[in-house]
Amino acid sequence: MNQHTSFDLPICLAVEEDAFFHSDEIIKRYIPDIIGQKTLVISEEFLIGIYREKITDISHDFGNAEILAMKDASFDEAVAIAKKVCVEDIKVIIGIGGGRVLDTAKYAAHISKAVYICMPTSLSNDSLASPFSVLETYGKTRKTIECNIPTAIIVDTNMIINAPETQTLSGIGDTIAKHTALYDWKLAASKGSARIDDFAYALSRMSYDSVYHCDEKNMKSRVFIRILSRALVMGGLAMEIAGSSRPCSGSEHLFAHAIEEYYTDVKISHGIAVALGSIGACIFQKQDPTSMIEFFSAHGLDINPQSYGITEDMFADIWKKARTVRAGRVTILDDIKHDRAQLNEIYSRMVEGK
Numbered sequence: 001m002n003q004h005t006s007f008d009l010p011i012c013l014a015v016e017e018d019a020f021f022h023s024d025e026i027i028k029r030y031i032p033d034i035i036g037q038k039t040l041v042i043s044e045e046f047l048i049g050i051y052r053e054k055i056t057d058i059s060h061d062f063g064n065a066e067i068l069a070m071k072d073a074s075f076d077e078a079v080a081i082a083k084k085v086c087v088e089d090i091k092v093i094i095g096i097g098g099g100r101v102l103d104t105a106k107y108a109a110h111i112s113k114a115v116y117i118c119m120p121t122s123l124s125n126d127s128l129a130s131p132f133s134v135l136e137t138y139g140k141t142r143k144t145i146e147c148n149i150p151t152a153i154i155v156d157t158n159m160i161i162n163a164p165e166t167q168t169l170s171g172i173g174d175t176i177a178k179h180t181a182l183y184d185w186k187l188a189a190s191k192g193s194a195r196i197d198d199f200a201y202a203l204s205r206m207s208y209d210s211v212y213h214c215d216e217k218n219m220k221s222r223v224f225i226r227i228l229s230r231a232l233v234m235g236g237l238a239m240e241i242a243g244s245s246r247p248c249s250g251s252e253h254l255f256a257h258a259i260e261e262y263y264t265d266v267k268i269s270h271g272i273a274v275a276l277g278s279i280g281a282c283i284f285q286k287q288d289p290t291s292m293i294e295f296f297s298a299h300g301l302d303i304n305p306q307s308y309g310i311t312e313d314m315f316a317d318i319w320k321k322a323r324t325v326r327a328g329r330v331t332i333l334d335d336i337k338h339d340r341a342q343l344n345e346i347y348s349r350m351v352e353g354k
């Protein structure tokens with residue numbers, strides 16, 4: 001036992017074809033005492049509509065668990081669910097859905113101290129295994145809040161293959177962002193404002209490498225989905241081991257957070273926003289973004305800000321707000337001037353996609 005570390009790891013990480021059809025058997029293998037305990041399944045109305053058979057099957061396998069359709073991925077909703085869990089003596093929460101459902105279910109489980117089983121229907125970001133939930137606080141304003149990681153993660157590769165492609169692209173974006181995040185983490189450490197945890201660093205680097213250097217480019221292939229799901233989970237665990245989001249989140253995430261907090265009307269997923277931010281971050285860090293841009297293009301990830309309604313003025317303003325959106329987080333943005341001419345140049349480059 002190492003007395004200098006304090007982190008948790010999930011007991012189960014199952015990445016299997018049709019895993020949702022035998023999730024109870026998987027859980028029985030790892031945590032048999034959960035079976036038979038009062039369980040709540042959390043999902044969303046439209047997902048319950050699409051995956052009625054699978055979700056009903058899961059509810060049946062866990063003692064005819066109640067299926068709750070959450071509405072908002074908000075702090076208030078997570079607290080309301082946690083209250084229900086405590087009052088009704090529910091011991092296990094199963095979250096079935098994308099980032100919104102999983103973040104809400106994870107936080108509700110954290111507050112109510114229920115066991116949390118995470119079952120993603122898409123791979124849109126690395127929050128599935130991270131010790132953080134992104135939740136709406138006041139209105140549409142979102143905040144990243146610390147919480148416990150899941151006890152079990154069950155990924156059904158068939159489910160992910162059939163998920164909308166934009167979700168998988170978002171997951172790819174969140175994984176590639178680790179390149180600039182790790183640079184910023186080292187930079188912060190060199191200034192004494194962060195401490196590098198070598199294993200968290202290695203895990204995050206391997207997560208990035210496994211996707212970036214993956215020979216299989218077909219996003220609908222089982223091999224790619226397996227690699228991406230493990231990469232996203234490893235990113236989450238890197239954050240848990242480091243005790244901070246630094247292994248996965250640098251200046252490119254500040255760009256995304258600025259959009260999420262100040263431009264709530266912009267329709268862009270978290271992972272795509274960080275992908276866009278990674279290109280600027282690369283350039284600020286004096287790293288050549290050419291091969292990253294080629295990678296995004298090879299996967300059909302559109303890096304043109306105009307496609308998301310981000311104008312040149314907004315782009316410059318987002319990078320300006322990125323400097324202050326997380327006070328105290330040292331990144332390359334602290335070392336560079338807000339140079340409008342350079343930002344316009346980056347914007348044009350991204351519009352042209354090269």
Ligand SMILES: [Zn+2]
Binds near residue numbers: 125126174253270274
């Ligand atoms: Zn992220």
